[in-house]
Amino acid sequence: MFNTPFMSKLLTDATRLCLLSTLLLASQIVLAEDTLSSKASAQKTVLITGANRGLGLEFARQFTQLGYTVIGTARNPEKAIELKALGVIVVALDVTDSESVASMAESLKGTAIDILVNNAGVIGNPQENFKSFDFDQALLTYNINSLGPMRVTQALYHNLLAGKEKKVIQITSILGSIENNSGGYYDYRASKAALNTMNKSLAIELESEGFTCVVLHPGWVKTDLGGQGAPLEPAQSIKGMLTVIQGLEDDDNGKFYDYRGNAIAW
Numbered sequence: 001m002f003n004t005p006f007m008s009k010l011l012t013d014a015t016r017l018c019l020l021s022t023l024l025l026a027s028q029i030v031l032a033e034d035t036l037s038s039k040a041s042a043q044k045t046v047l048i049t050g051a052n053r054g055l056g057l058e059f060a061r062q063f064t065q066l067g068y069t070v071i072g073t074a075r076n077p078e079k080a081i082e083l084k085a086l087g088v089i090v091v092a093l094d095v096t097d098s099e100s101v102a103s104m105a106e107s108l109k110g111t112a113i114d115i116l117v118n119n120a121g122v123i124g125n126p127q128e129n130f131k132s133f134d135f136d137q138a139l140l141t142y143n144i145n146s147l148g149p150m151r152v153t154q155a156l157y158h159n160l161l162a163g164k165e166k167k168v169i170q171i172t173s174i175l176g177s178i179e180n181n182s183g184g185y186y187d188y189r190a191s192k193a194a195l196n197t198m199n200k201s202l203a204i205e206l207e208s209e210g211f212t213c214v215v216l217h218p219g220w221v222k223t224d225l226g227g228q229g230a231p232l233e234p235a236q237s238i239k240g241m242l243t244v245i246q247g248l249e250d251d252d253n254g255k256f257y258d259y260r261g262n263a264i265a266w
């Protein structure tokens with residue numbers, strides 16, 4: 001019953017349509033890859049995690065102004081309106097989710113990255129004390145703030161290796177310094193101290209490959225995390241950190257600085 005001339009024409013048209021849309025889709029993917037690789041090869045490239053708000057968004061803004069190709073990650077790219085408005089490349093990423101990290105790395109395969117800024121982070125449970133210590137929250141904070149940067153750095157290792165600068169910037173906090181006498185912030189402090197120590201090992205391991213891995217404290221800054229009582233505006237903090245990042249030399253590898261370039265005690 002399908003062997004009528006009408007049915008065979010219908011099938012031929014459907015096959016053609018199918019073929020055409022497959023070709024169109026493939027050309028769109030190639031076009032997107034071409035745009036990314038040609039943009040990336042023309043100038044230095046930076047990838048910033050958690051770039052949809054707070055310090056990450058300001059990093060994206062100032063790196064863009066300096067002429068970098070900026071790749072900004074967001075958990076929900078469709079909601080990253082301000083980030084998209086900067087004209088940066090937006091990639092979906094949840095740093096706790098290995099599949100999300102792998103698919104971000106897959107989408108950037110072959111793209112050289114000069115600077116990685118592991119900025120995404122959470123405050124955890126700032127109100128907690130010893131008696132109210134929340135173990136589940138602490139595990140989540142550790143997963144985001146300490147393991148997140150390691151997951152992302154490991155996944156982007158080949159991209160960084162192909163970059164000229166090979167800089168890994170971990171956004172830590174002075175609260176991760178054991179010398180700091182603030183107290184409280186159990187999970188946050190521990191997660192940033194863990195990040196600091198992991199960065200030290202990373203710096204030692206990757207030194208011979210030309211990497212510079214540092215932990216940077218942004219200061220206390222007005223963001224959702226820092227609160228409105230913070231003394232610094234994001235623009236001041238990021239301006240300072242960009243100066244530090246651009247001025248990093250080989251012997252800064254493994255060091256702990258604030259946004260003004262002052263060394264912080266471990």
Ligand SMILES: NC(=O)c1ccc[n+]([C@@H]2O[C@H](COP(=O)([O-])OP(=O)(O)OC[C@H]3O[C@@H](n4cnc5c(N)ncnc54)[C@H](OP(=O)(O)O)[C@@H]3O)[C@@H](O)[C@H]2O)c1
Pocket residue numbers: 049050051052053054055056074075076093094095096118119120121122123144171172173174217218219220221222223224225226227230
């Ligand atoms: N502000 C300060 O005073 C201060 C001081 C010292 C250190 N820091 C550090 O600076 C960094 C940025 O802080 P901020 O003040 O800009 O905080 P923020 O305004 O709260 O922004 C945090 C960013 O991290 C992202 N993020 C959270 N969990 C994530 C996850 N699982 N996967 C991917 N992204 C995730 C958020 O994405 P969503 O929008 O999807 O939640 C958001 O983009 C943090 O590492 C923080 O510890 C800040």
